[in-house]
Amino acid sequence: MANEYAENTTLRSPLGRVRGLGSAKGGTHHWWMQRVTSMALLPLMLWFALSAASLAGASYAETVAWIGRPWNAVLLLATIALAFHHTAAGIQVILEDYANQEWVKMGGILAIKAICWLLALASALAVLRIAV
């Protein structure tokens, strides 16, 4: 039957359809980056939580000396970058799920991205000023 034939036919190859990513213009990249950052943050946050706990009651000089140690500074910079990426990605999904108005959704996502970028850069600058 003609209809049956039409249903199973498309002008695009399966590979082309996958590469085209459909009307969303996005595939699994956002989701995948959430998983990648979460896996990277597992050891980093374990390290940071235990370090921060052992810094309880430390003086200003001791804290600054700890941040400034090269290994700590590198791990802190990695934690900052990954944590803010993960946070922005997570809040974006929450906005996409719960914001009804398109302008609220779009505005909220852009605002969250801006805030996360600025806070990440400020934190990174703080670490670098202490470490360098």
Add this chain to the structure above:
Amino acid sequence: MSIMQDSREATMSGRRSDGTPVRRPLSPHLQVYDMMQMTSALSISGRITGVIWSFGLLILVWWLVAAAAGPSAFAGVQWFLSSWLGLLGMVGLTAAAWFHTLNGLRHLSWDAGYGYDIATTYRTGRMVLIGTAVMTVLTWLIAIIAWA
């Protein structure tokens, strides 16, 4: 949240093209679930603890920027963190952070295709709750020993 007896109760208020109001059927959503079940409760807690941790990141930013700014700015952070409100907030934050982390591990195993049957879901859910309590206490034990 109350459990809906009939999914047809889930309707949305819409308007016909002539402007007259109409209640159109909607596929069953949150209303049909008992949100106090372990599965739904832990699911939404994953999101809530993620949002809480976003606020925790603000404290991390404040801590780092104040440390870079100098002793007087850093004294402000220390004053807040050692105040009752600060301590209470940090305890809550630690618990939220551990929950989000352990629940995240659960999600990663689901993403890999494991643990979908109901018995395992409940078992890993209980493990997340127990793990959160144990790790929160452990973190604060380290903090108290370091402080003393």
